[in-house]
Amino acid sequence: MTQQPTVSLFIQCLVDHMYPHVGEAMVNLFDRLDIPVTYPDGQTCCGQPAFNSGHRQSARKAALHFLQVFRDSEVIICPSGSCVHMVRHHYPQLFKDEPDLMQMAERIGDRTYELTEYLVDVLGVTxxxxxxxxxxxxxxxxxxxxxxxxxxxxxxxxxxxxxxxxxxxxxxxxxxxxxxxxxxxxxxxxxxxxxxxxxxxxxxxxxxxxxxxxxxxxxxxxxxxxxxxxxxxxxxxxxxxxxxxxxxxxxx
Amino acid sequence: MPEINSLYKKLANDGINNQCLQHSLQGLQQRLGKGALNLWNQLPDQQLRARAKENRMQTLEHLDLVLEELAKKIQARGGKVFFASTAEQANDYISKVARQHNVQTVVKGKSMTSAEIGIDKVLEDQGIEVVETDLGEYIVQLAEDTPSHIIAPCIHMDRYQISELFTQKLGIPASTDPPTLTQAARTTLRKKLLSADMGLTGCNLACAETGHITLVSNEGNIRMATTMPPVHVAIMGMERVVATLDEHKTLLQLLTRGASLQKLSTYVSFQGGPAASDGPDGPEEFHLVILDNGRSRILADPDFKEVLACIRCGACLNICPVYGRIGGHAYNSPYSGPIGAVITPLLDGINKHADLCKGETLCGACKDICPVENDLPRMLSLLREKLAHGDKNWDVQPSSLQERTMFTLWAWLIQHPRIYHATISLMGHLQHAWSNRAGMLDNLPGPASKWTRTRLLPAVAQKTFRKRWQEKLSKSKASRQQSGDQHE
Missing domain, CATH: 3.40.50 (Rossmann fold)
Known part of the structure; x- marks a missing residue:
């Protein structure tokens, strides 16, 4: 296998606090595939609870924080479909009146994958x-x-x-x-x-x-x-x- | 049982605990919900729905011109058209027509728009008898109840309840045999249909190119209600109109499939004016009431205009997992289910119907099944934004200071990882009193009790993933250093 880009783990807040072994399992998987893994420190929550409650100003702040933390990540992998959906589809909406941030959000969204999607569609591993x-x-x-x-x-x-x-x-x-x-x-x-x-x-x-x-x-x-x-x-x-x-x- | 502080929650709870309703909803969703999805997947033209939506949006773009064209064509045939800005204006107009003709009995075709304006009560208050002729609507009317589904109004009742009702109200011998019950209703309704002075119906579609309105039905009652009485009044939401016959054809295909999995309904009635002088069929007078009642405001808002593309087939009710548990009465509006959750607040007040905006999971099933691909979850999310932050254009008051403060504080924590993680860690220390042996929390106090009353919650882990990662890092650093030392 050619050298794959380093995977940045985007650990959903519930996994971080309540199901840490799910995060560890992900690390094991990438270790087994010999893919370098990193965990950008400072990550918290993608902002979905605020977004779905209508509090978009708060969600926007969470999104800004996310963009900052994962700014330099090549590939961002998350063990949660709804968090990926938030980043990929809702972040651009949050910055619809701010072209620079919107572009940044779209680029990060393009590099953010759900775990199984990345394994099967990108790495071609089943x-x-x-x-x-x-x-x-x-x-x-x-x-x-x-x-x-x-x-x-x-x-x-x-x-x-x-x-x-x-x-x-x-x-x-x-x-x-x-x-x-x-x-x-x-x-x-x-x-x-x-x-x-x-x-x-x-x-x-x-x-x-x-x-x-x-x-x-x-x-x-x-x-x-x-x-x-x-x-x-x-x-x-x-x-x-x-x-x-x-x-x-x-x-x- | 905990206190329930909103009508939506109370009515939802009633629905959840109603065994008969639960049984009916299960059947409805298994058959119609799944069936419609299958139909869309089998459509030979997979672009049909997207094209229908595109046409709908184009028509909405110049709705005023399309409506004017429709009105002109109908007037040219001797029909009368009335534009009603409000429910009150529509009711006044229909009452006036009824008085002019000394109407004693009105037979109705199923119409949610008529429920929206509350015409039945207005007519009844003037001593006019109003009779629903759609079987489901008739049953609901006899039971002095309200419809719980926009297409299947009495889905919340079973044949045993209907049998009891018919025995009591129609004086028939007790029977739970559906054909016998249907025949009893038919006998009563036929007399009404033959003797009524006015037919009052809704409108499924109207076509500007040809100048007619279209009504679909499976019972034949619409055909009679629109042709037997001397006067026919049809009421339509102003967005029902399509520009061309081609668009009409597409929507008709989608409407009956979405509503009842039929390629075409048993009856399709076209009305475009009174009976011609040389033909015996049709009413002596035809009136079309075109209703705004808040629709212009929706049309003017690019975020919500899309909802006017809805063709009221009811498919979203047949797939929605929330509707499937709570039933239609919980929405306390003629429009229930996902479409009701969007259109009712927009027509009747967003704050007033805040629970409808918030009381769904945004799962997206309604979007997938919609024949015109309306993105209802997107609109629910935007309604919630208005509720959170307030909105002058829609006269929405913002959420409570407490709620806003909570989210502001939350957002601040999200941006300050160290304090955020310390807070989580503190929660971890405080949770022991509620933790069971398996590391699950039960009987939590405060707002968390709303979760733990019916569900356990996993405890905060002794070591979060973040801590485990840091340990792993320092371990591998140590081992690298060690192996580095050995190499030296």
Whole structure:
């Protein structure tokens, strides 16, 4: 393999604070592919919670900070579809009246990829030598599947994982009801939505549900555990970095 | 149960807990929602929807001229056209026509625009009997209820409820057999349709090139309501018009597919004026009421103009995961679902309907299914911006000082990584009281309780990724140094 550009990790805030092992799994993956990795210090949050709440002035500040932190990054990889969607599609909107910043935002957006998208579409890799012996179902998160059009890539990667039996759920791209602050402002609706998602997950008989967005997975996990349901969540990066027979997901 | 402080949340909750509704919505979305997506994927011309949108936007660009053309053509045939700026003007005009003809009974075709202006009550207050003739609307009317879907008004009721209603209101023997129930309604409605003095309908499409309005139906009631009574009044939102017959053809294809997966509805009625002097068919008088009622303001705003391209097929309701859980009554407006969440605040006040702007996840399913590719999530997001920062043009008051302060503080933290990470770390230290064995938080106090009442929340990790990365760096630096030492 020719020398690939250094990958700058854009670690979603929820991964940083609550699911750090997902970030570590990503690092393992790139180490295995012999691709240099860096983590630009000073990164915080892409601004999506503010943007989706209508507070675009605050979101703009977060975007400015992001542009500053990742200014010199060649390739920016994130384990979250919705954060990539934010950078790629919403940042230019935030700077629509500021041509210089808009151009900068567009350029950074062009260099920002979701993990599975980068692996499959750019690196052309599907087999990462992973093994994960479990029945698993896959949730198509909204911004990932609809806005970024990423459905094929994660499935291509999962299909090469030894021992993994992928069982598709019904309506795999129906929203899990997280929606950021929506889940706090409208908890009853949000919970009804995740219960419907769990109904389709449980119907597959899978032991694990995976996906490319930890926020959806956090929502599904939080509800499943509250209800003591027999399904666990695992981010796709964890599956792809996992090798060996037993002890599936990397727990904290 | 926690206190519920908004009507939207209360009505949504009612919907979520209504088993009958849940069952119906499940069926509706499985069949119609998925079906429409499949239809779009199978369209031989994959550019059809994009072209339809382009045509819609072009027509909206010079809507005044297109409407004038439509009016002229209809007037030339002896039809009467009235431009109503407000709901009140539309109601006054229709009332006046009813009085002139001494109307006792009005038969209606299904029309959400008529619900928007509230014409039924206005006519009833004048002692006029108003009868819905669309089966679903008729059921809702008998039940003294409101429609919960713009195409399938009584989707929230099942045949057992309808049976009870018909036994009570129509005096028929109890039956839960759908054909028997339909026949009972048909018998009653036929008498009304044959004896009514006025037909009042909406308008699915109007075509300026030919000067007619188009109504689609599957029950034949529209054909009767528009031709049997001596007077036919049609009311249309001013954006219903298309410029050319070619555009009309495209939209008609998309409308019936989006609404009910039909290549064409059972009936398509074209009306363009009173019956000709040499032909017996049609009403003696035809009136077209073209309604603005806030649409001009939408048209003038480039951010929202797109919503006027909507053809009211209802497909977005059939795919929306929020509508699919809460049902149509939660929107408390004739227009429910994603389209209702955008159009209702724009027509009736953004602050007043703030919950409609905020109460979705922006998942984008409505955008994918829309026959004219309307980007409703984009518009919801812009409505939220107006609610957050206020907007003079739309008379929107900004969000509370508390909310604005919170986001300002948040943005400041985002820009100050060290303090940001210290804050997260502090939260990590404070969380132990609520942490369970598996490292999940439960029963959190304050606003976080809105999450943990129904869901657990992962605790902040002992070591964040950032810390782990720093450790990894210093370790590899140390080992490099070590190996460097060995080489020396």
């Amino acid at each position: 087999d990462l030598g992973a093994s994960f012996h479990a029945k698993t179902t896959y949730h198509d998160s909204c911004h990932l599947s609809r806005s970024l059009g990423i459905r094929r890539q994660p499935r291509a990667l999962l299909s090469k994982v030894a021992g993994l039996e992928l069982i598709e759920m019904e309506n795999s791209d129906t929203c899990c009801g997280f929606g950021g602050t929506f889940s706090i402002h409208y908890p009853e609706i949000s919970t009804a939505m995740v219960d419907e998602k769990l109904r389709t997950i449980l119907a597959t008989g899978a032991e694990y549900v995976t996906g490319c967005d930890i926020s959806c997975l956090m929502h599904i996990q939080g509800r499943a555990q509250k209800r003591n349901l027999p399904v666990q969540v695992v981010h796709i990066a964890e599956i792809l970095s996992h090798q060996g027979e037993a002890d599936h997901a990397g727990n904290k």
